Amino acid sequence: MIVGVLTAKLHLNGITSLKAKRSIVKSVIGRLKARYNISIAEVDHQDEKTCAVLAITMVCNETRFINQQFDTVIDFMRKDGRFYLGETRRETFSA
Numbered sequence: 848m849i850v851g852v853l854t855a856k857l858h859l860n861g862i863t864s865l866k867a868k869r870s871i872v873k874s875v876i877g878r879l880k881a882r883y884n885i886s887i888a889e890v891d892h893q894d895e896k897t898c899a900v901l902a903i904t905m906v907c908n909e910t911r912f913i914n915q916q917f918d919t920v921i922d923f924m925r926k927d928g929r930f931y932l933g934e935t936r937r938e939t940f941s942a
Contacts, residue, residue, distance in 0.1 A: 850940045851913035853903040856933035872899050
């Protein structure tokens with residue numbers, strides 16, 4: 848069993864309230880959950896208006912498949928025009 852973890856930092860420019868930020872983050876989380884077989888949550892910077900960190904996890908028996916799925920998820924997030932996708936970090940663990 849291999850566990851993959853992807854963290855992605857989102858930069859939300861022009862957001863003036865936490866309510867607007869949370870609306871965007873909640874929408875992104877919902878769209879990614881519906882489209883891909885992943886677990887996802889906002890894990891850092893919850894009280895900042897212009898930044899969010901998402902953690903995405905996946906369990907599989909092939910590292911190659913996890914990396915392909917993460918590439919697809921990153922591409923999907925880059926095409927969303929509501930935020931700028933900053934630093935992303937991947938890790939895989941064998942269990």
